[in-house]
Amino acid sequence: MEIYRAHVLCCGGTGCTSSGSAQIIARFEEKIKEAGLDKEVKVVRTGCFGLCEAGPVVIVYPEGTFYSRVKVENVDEIVSEHLLKGRPVQHLVYTDHATQEQDASKSLDEIGFYKHQKRIALRNCGVIDPENIDEYLAFDGYKALEKALTKMTREEVIDEILKSGLRGRGGGGFPTGLKWKFTYNSPGPVKYVACNADEGDPGAFMDRSVLEGDPHSVLEAMAIAGYAIGANEGYIYVRAEYPIAVKRLEVAIKQAHEYGLLGENIFDSGFSFDIKIRLGAGAFVCGEETALMRSIEGKRGEPIPRPPFPAVKGLFAKPTMLNNVETYANVPQIILHGSEWFSSIGTEKSKGTKVFALGGKINNTGLVEVPMGTTLRTIIYDIGGGCPNGKKFKAVQTGGPSGGCLPAELLDTPVDYDNLIAAGSMMGSGGMIVMDEDNCMVDIARFFLEFTVDESCGKCTPCRVGTRRMLEILNRIVEGKGEMEDLDKLEELAKNIKATALCGLGQTAPNPVLSTLKFFRNEYIAHIRDHKCPAHHCKALLEYVIDPEKCRGCTACARACPGGAIEGKLKEAHHIDPAKCLKCGQCIEKCKFGAISRK
Amino acid sequence: MKSLAELEAIRQRTLERINLRREDESTNIRVVIGMATCGIAAGARPVMMAFMDEINKRGLKEVTVSQTGCIGMCRLEPMVDVYLPGKEKVTYVHMTPEKVGRVVAEHIVNGRPVTEYTIGAAEDK
Numbered sequence: 001m002e003i004y005r006a007h008v009l010c011c012g013g014t015g016c017t018s019s020g021s022a023q024i025i026a027r028f029e030e031k032i033k034e035a036g037l038d039k040e041v042k043v044v045r046t047g048c049f050g051l052c053e054a055g056p057v058v059i060v061y062p063e064g065t066f067y068s069r070v071k072v073e074n075v076d077e078i079v080s081e082h083l084l085k086g087r088p089v090q091h092l093v094y095t096d097h098a099t100q101e102q103d104a105s106k107s108l109d110e111i112g113f114y115k116h117q118k119r120i121a122l123r124n125c126g127v128i129d130p131e132n133i134d135e136y137l138a139f140d141g142y143k144a145l146e147k148a149l150t151k152m153t154r155e156e157v158i159d160e161i162l163k164s165g166l167r168g169r170g171g172g173g174f175p176t177g178l179k180w181k182f183t184y185n186s187p188g189p190v191k192y193v194a195c196n197a198d199e200g201d202p203g204a205f206m207d208r209s210v211l212e213g214d215p216h217s218v219l220e221a222m223a224i225a226g227y228a229i230g231a232n233e234g235y236i237y238v239r240a241e242y243p244i245a246v247k248r249l250e251v252a253i254k255q256a257h258e259y260g261l262l263g264e265n266i267f268d269s270g271f272s273f274d275i276k277i278r279l280g281a282g283a284f285v286c287g288e289e290t291a292l293m294r295s296i297e298g299k300r301g302e303p304i305p306r307p308p309f310p311a312v313k314g315l316f317a318k319p320t321m322l323n324n325v326e327t328y329a330n331v332p333q334i335i336l337h338g339s340e341w342f343s344s345i346g347t348e349k350s351k352g353t354k355v356f357a358l359g360g361k362i363n364n365t366g367l368v369e370v371p372m373g374t375t376l377r378t379i380i381y382d383i384g385g386g387c388p389n390g391k392k393f394k395a396v397q398t399g400g401p402s403g404g405c406l407p408a409e410l411l412d413t414p415v416d417y418d419n420l421i422a423a424g425s426m427m428g429s430g431g432m433i434v435m436d437e438d439n440c441m442v443d444i445a446r447f448f449l450e451f452t453v454d455e456s457c458g459k460c461t462p463c464r465v466g467t468r469r470m471l472e473i474l475n476r477i478v479e480g481k482g483e484m485e486d487l488d489k490l491e492e493l494a495k496n497i498k499a500t501a502l503c504g505l506g507q508t509a510p511n512p513v514l515s516t517l518k519f520f521r522n523e524y525i526a527h528i529r530d531h532k533c534p535a536h537h538c539k540a541l542l543e544y545v546i547d548p549e550k551c552r553g554c555t556a557c558a559r560a561c562p563g564g565a566i567e568g569k570l571k572e573a574h575h576i577d578p579a580k581c582l583k584c585g586q587c588i589e590k591c592k593f594g595a596i597s598r599k
Numbered sequence: 600m601k602s603l604a605e606l607e608a609i610r611q612r613t614l615e616r617i618n619l620r621r622e623d624e625s626t627n628i629r630v631v632i633g634m635a636t637c638g639i640a641a642g643a644r645p646v647m648m649a650f651m652d653e654i655n656k657r658g659l660k661e662v663t664v665s666q667t668g669c670i671g672m673c674r675l676e677p678m679v680d681v682y683l684p685g686k687e688k689v690t691y692v693h694m695t696p697e698k699v700g701r702v703v704a705e706h707i708v709n710g711r712p713v714t715e716y717t718i719g720a721a722e723d724k
Contacts, residue, residue, distance in 0.1 A: 003616055003655045005647070005664040040651065062629075062663040086634045086666025128617070137606060138613035146603060259601045267603060 004042040006083060008032075009059040011126065013048030013212050014205070014244055015366075016055040020072060021045075024056055027075040032083065041083050047213015049126035050367035051113050054094055059126075066111065068094035097363045097385035116383050118345065119369045120353045121169075121206075121329035125213030130248050133255040136216040142261050144332035148224045149269040157228040157335065158184055164339035165351030166331075170196055170287075170324030171399070171428045171504070173350075173417040176331075179321055182311035183229040186319035191231040193222050194315060194322040196292055197238035197245070200284040201400025202451060204431035206355040207325035209367055211238065211245035214329065215252035219275060221328035223262065224335060226273045229321050234275040237292050241282055249277055284455035288503045289322050291457070302459045303503035324429070326355055346372030350416035360397075360433040361387045370415075377411040380434060391436035394535075395519070399428025401448040402508030404515025405441060424515045426508070440537035441520040442527055445512045446474040452509040463506030466497040470513060479540040482528040491517065536598035539583045543599045548573035550595035557587035557596060615660045628662045628707055629682040630654075635669030641676035642695070649696035650679075653703040662707060675721060681706055690718040 010016075010025050028043045049057045054068035058078070065088045067078065074092055081087045095102045096112050109115065119125075128135040136142070148157050162177025183191060195218060199207040211218065222234040238246055253275055256262040264272045278296045285291045286301040293315045295301035314320025330352060334342045343351045350372040356379060359365055363385030370379060376396060380386065387393050395405040398415075404425030406413070413419050417427050435444060449471050458464045470493050476482045494510030501507045517524060526532050533541040546557070546566075551573040558566040558574060565581040568574030576587070576596075588596045601609070632638070632647045647664060654662050672678065675692035681702065682688045689712045691702060698716055706712045714720060 003651065005651055007617070040647070062665050084634070085636070085639070085668060086632075087668045134609050134613040135617060137610045138617060140610075142606065146606070150603075259606070261601075 004040055005062075006041045007061045008041060008043045008083070009046050009061065009126070010043065011047070011049050011055060011057040012045035012130075012244070013052070013055075013125075013209055014242070015048065015052040016057060017244060019056050021056040023072050024058070024070055024075060027072050028079065031075055031079040035079055035084055037079070037083055044129045045131070046128065047125040047130050048122075048209035048367055050117075050122065050209075050369075051094075051364060052366040053364045054366075057126075060088075063088065066094045067092045112385070113364050113366070113368075113383055116374070116378055117369050118353050118371050120333055120345075121210060121217075121326050121355050122213070122367065122369045123333070124217065125209055125367075128214065130213055130215055131251050133216060133252065133259060133261075136214070140336060141216055141332075142220050144335035145220050145223050145227075145261065146267060148227055148335055149267045149271055152335075154184065154228050154230065157224060160335060160339045161228075161331065162339075164334045164342040165346075165349075166327065166334060166342065167350060167417060168324060169326035169330070169354065169429070171402075171426070173427055176323060176327055179311060179323070180225065180228055182309070183231075183319050183321040186312050188319055190316075190318045191229055192315045192318055192320040193226045193229065193231045193234040194293065194296070194320055195222055195234065195236040195328060196287060196289065196322055196324045197236055197242075198280045198287040198292060199239065199242075199325075199429060200282075200287045200455075201402075201429050201431045203359040203433050204357045204400055204429050206357055206367055206430050208242050208245050210325050210329045210355075211242065212248055215245075215248045216256065217332055218249075218325055218328045219252055219256055219262065221323075221331035222275060223266070223273045224331055225321060225323070225328070227271050229319075231321070232272050232274070234273065235278055235296050235315065236275060237278045237280055237286070237296055239282055240279040246277065246279065253277070283457070284451075285457040285503070285505050288505055291503065292322070293320065302457045303505075305502060326430070347414060347416045349418055354415070354427065354430055356430045356432045358384050358432050358434070361391065361436040361439070362434040363388050372416045373414040375412050375414050376406065379415065379432065380411070384434065387434065387436040391438065393434065394437050394439055395435045395441065395444075397425075397433040397435065397444070397448075397512070398431070399426040399508075399511070400431040401451045402426065402504070402511050403428045403431070404511045405435070405444065405519065406515070407519040424511075424518055426511070438535055438537065440478070440533050440535040441516045441523045442474065442533075443478055443537055445516045446471065446478055448512040449474060449509065452505065456505065456509075460500075460502035460506060462497045462500045463502065463509065466493055466501075467506070467509050469493060470497075470510065474513070477524065477527050478533075478538045480527065480531045480538075482524075484525075484528055486528065487517065487521070487524055542583050543578055544576050544581055544583060544585075544587065544596060545599050546574050546576055547595045547597065550593050552593055552595075554592070556590040556592065560586045560590040562586065615658060627684065628659075629680075630662060630664045630707070631667050631680040631682070632664070633669065633676055633678040633680075634666040637669055637673035638676045638678065641673075643677040645696045646677045646679065646694045646699060649699035650703065653699055654707075657703065657708070659703075659707065672718075675718065678718075681712075683707075683710065686710075691716045692718045692721045 058067040058070045158180045166176040167173045280286050286295045288303050291301045291303045310320045353369050355369045397405045453467045453471050456463045473486050526534050553571040563580050563582040565577045634643050677694045679691045679694050680688050
């Protein structure tokens with residue numbers, strides 16, 4: 001095995017891959033070879049670094065120089081300057097949003113984005129080559145499995161997880177140890193371990209990043225779980241829309257087999273375990289545990305009533321333990337460092353860390369992992385860098401389409417399972433979508449409800465019909481045709497759906513509507529009573545007007561208008577005919593004098 | 600199937616290989632080679648290759664080899680700085696691949712700088 005003097009780490013996560021990191025890696029390899037450096041410098045494709053906003057991301061070690069938004073054209077310069085002559089290419093170095101600093105000598109941990117983070121589930125993402133089991137091994141990989149199989153009884157493993165206080169990271173927040181214990185207690189020679197990698201929330205991508213950046217951590221955890229509950233077979237249910245994750249899982253399973261870390265008689269302990277991958281077709285409801293298991297069985301992905309819970313009667317009618325990807329990623333660390341270490345992080349009832357996918361109107365779009373109890377303000381401002389273009393923060397939506405929108409007054413809420421529920425939202429799988437003053441909250445609620453209506457499987461009436469009726473009401477409101485009684489109707493429908501829907505999808509679908517009604521009721525009222533959208537977003541309630549004082553009559557807007565709605569003579573103030581206006585906004589973009597505005 | 604001992608061996612071997620991605624400077628020995636145009640022209644690359652060879656051969660874990668630009672004393676190139684944790688840096692001048700073996704054995708492994716190759720010795724002449 002060769003030792004290289006420098007490693008060029010390039011992100012191969014989905015985000016950076018779609019902005020061209022594969023070409024960048026190829027170019028690096030080509031240029032490094034050309035410069036005769038291929039015996040000295042190694043190019044490594046890693047998983048997601050988390051700072052997707054700055055992608056494609058390249059880090060050069062041993063200096064730890066952090067290059068962001070690298071283009072294929074930049075590669076030649078990095079090779080000839082940095083790798084050949086040892087001079088970091090200053091103008092390509094990452095600029096910290098908060099401080100506007102561009103410091104090549106700053107290590108990753110000192111950058112504002114990473115400073116407040118604590119990475120447990122993402123510990124190896126962006127550090128190791130996910131397609132090389134040796135690198136996982138080097139960072140204490142499969143040591144936890146070794147410890148569990150050779151030094152711990154099954155009961156001790158379950159006890160350790162129980163004491164750690166780990167709760168399900170997929171959304172439910174159920175104590176993981178209890179789930180393991182229930183499945184352990186279920187009698188039967190055949191049991192299953194399953195992994196929910198059907199990450200369906202729009203804007204959420206933490207599970208994908210774990211699978212892409214550190215697939216072995218999930219395999220190791222599933223094997224530990226199999227040992228603990230008495231299962232010899234595991235299933236990973238992963239979306240087919242995650243091709244990179246699927247491929248890396250396949251590679252990882254193959255490598256684990258070659259090393260005897262999966263298969264027959266692992267570590268001569270007499271315990272055998274194997275893992276199969278099942279691809280999901282992308283139905284949101286298949287992230288619900290009972291629907292997921294039916295889908296693995298090859299049946300139509302629809303939920304069934306519980307009880308019996310999966311721990312009693314799950315996959316193929318056998319006791320089954322289903323955990324989410326991120327939950328599993330924590331398990332090896334807990335076994336290795338002990339439950340005390342893990343439970344020292346976080347809040348009283350929510351232990352450890354949580355990964356959030358930051359998206360929407362925020363500077364540092366990406367993946368962050370923080371201790372439970374970190375405030376929304378720290379996540380959004382200190383790590384996320386706040387809203388771009390100096391816009392005012394309006395709300396943050398946590399928990400994906402089934403979560404709620406929290407206003408600025410609640411920014412100092414420490415984030416954990418119970419606080420978010422008390423605030424009217426939920427942890428969910430960890431999506432965090434930030435909205436600024438330009439977002440209309442009624443339209444946001446409508447957007448998320450539209451998603452759940454689309455994704456409802458149709459099995460139970462409250463979800464199939466109820467959410468549709470709510471959507472119709474919201475559509476009326478954003479078109480300015482709502483009535484004040486609609487608000488009561490929405491609340492009544494929401495309460496009934498929450499109480500009677502069969503599965504989590506329906507039970508949580510009204511959340512965005514309820515939370516916006518609670519915190520942004522004045523926006524609903526403005527739409528209904530004043531026929532105005534306070535954020536100037538809803539087309540039906542908008543009017544484009546030209547300020548005759550500012551208009552110079554340059555005709556740029558009139559030429560851009562596709563509807564021929566703008567009239568006026570050269571060098572005279574123009575006028576928009578509301579009857580013809582399509583409200584496309586092209587005139588605003590063309591106007592150089594700021595004379596056009598939305599009213 | 601790999602035994603526990605074999606897995607541990609893989610761990611150790613790989614750790615050596617990827618050690619430079621850890622940013623723990625307290626235990627890390629750094630060998631920094633001046634590789635600006637002047638350094639390269641004076642033969643810095645063979646010197647660096649010799650350092651890497653020697654470190655590879657001895658399987659030294661906590662040593663990273665990196666480059667830097669021109670320090671300004673081009674007449675003394677190839678120059679190499681060796682940083683031992685907690686000690687002052689030692690600067691070697693007019694380095695050749697032949698001198699590398701002694702620097703690694705005496706300074707990096709045993710902690711005794713090879714005084715006659717250092718910048719102090721060159722300035723005295």
